[in-house]
Amino acid sequence: DQQVKQNSPSLSVQEGRISILNCDYTNSMFDYFLWYKKYPAEGPTFLISISSIKDKNEDGRFTVFLNKSAKHLSLHIVPSQPGDSAVYFCAASGGGRNNNDMRFGAGTRLTVKP
Amino acid sequence: DVKVTQSSRYLVKRTGEKVFLECVQDMDHENMFWYRQDPGLGLRLIYFSYDVKMKEKGDIPEGYSVSREKKERFSLILESASTNQTSMYLCASSFSGRLTYNEQFFGPGTRLTVL
Incomplete structure (x- = not known):
């Protein structure tokens, strides 16, 4: 039973446009959420x-939005660049004995076309 | 620069063999984790450890065991490898956080094939 779900296995966008990656979770005890990026042959x-x-956090071109009532978060990348092409994993933590236990989604493969 | 290393990038073993996957971190992290990554399933937690000689089962511990004799080293053991254990294995580490959350740092992964 996956507690963190990424329902889109892949996403393709044009360079310069916005990429929006979505993530849903089922465990209401989760209270910290992360996005990880993975290139082939790397961790x-x-x-x-x-x-x-919070409901929003920004870091340069990357913004994460959290909607607790809907148990939904999204990652926005603006503007998207070809170097952003990778698999993106959503992760959630909290409610366990150790705040560092995390559960990951299945990942979304983002392709940014030049 | 933080570093998590895994003993092998690629490994091929036969069904029934005992397999050891080694992970070493140089960041003095208390927590260490073993995941497997499979298409469509993402990263699934196998085992984790909060401290030396401590271990906790994750979501899919069956068929696996772990060992943590030193703080920097966390080993994953497949007692009798089976074909359904063919996967990418990822090790991670993080600082302990009772009151704070800390990101996990990952190694490059070991692609294990069981024939």
């Missing part, structure tokens, strides 16, 4: 996070 790297006390 995932941390991209951006958000605490449940």
Whole structure:
């Protein structure tokens, strides 16, 4: 039973446009959310996070939005660049004995076309 | 620069063999994790450890065991490898956070094929 779901396995956008990646979760105990980026043959790297006390967090071209009532978060990349092409994983944490236990979604493969 | 290393990038084993996957981190992190990554399923937590000699089952521990004798090293053991354990295995580490959340740092992964 996946507690974190990314329902779009892939997304293709044109360079310069906005990329929107979506994530839903089922466990209401989650209160910290992260996005990781993964290139082929490399481990995932941390991209951006958000605490449940916020509804938005920005870092340069990347913005994460959190809608707690809908148990939904999204990652916006503006403007998208070809180097952003990667698999993006949504992760959620909280409610366990250790705040670092995380559950990951299945990932969305983003392709940014030049 | 933070670093998590895994002993092998690619590994091919036969059904029934005992397999050891090693992970080492140089960041003095308390927490270490083992995941497997499969298409359509994302990263699934196998085991994790909060401290030396401590271990906790994740979501899919069956067929696996772990060992953490030193703080920097966390080993994943497949007692008798089976074909359904063919996967990408990822190790991660993080600082402990009772009151704070801390990102996990990942190694490059080990692609294990069981024939």
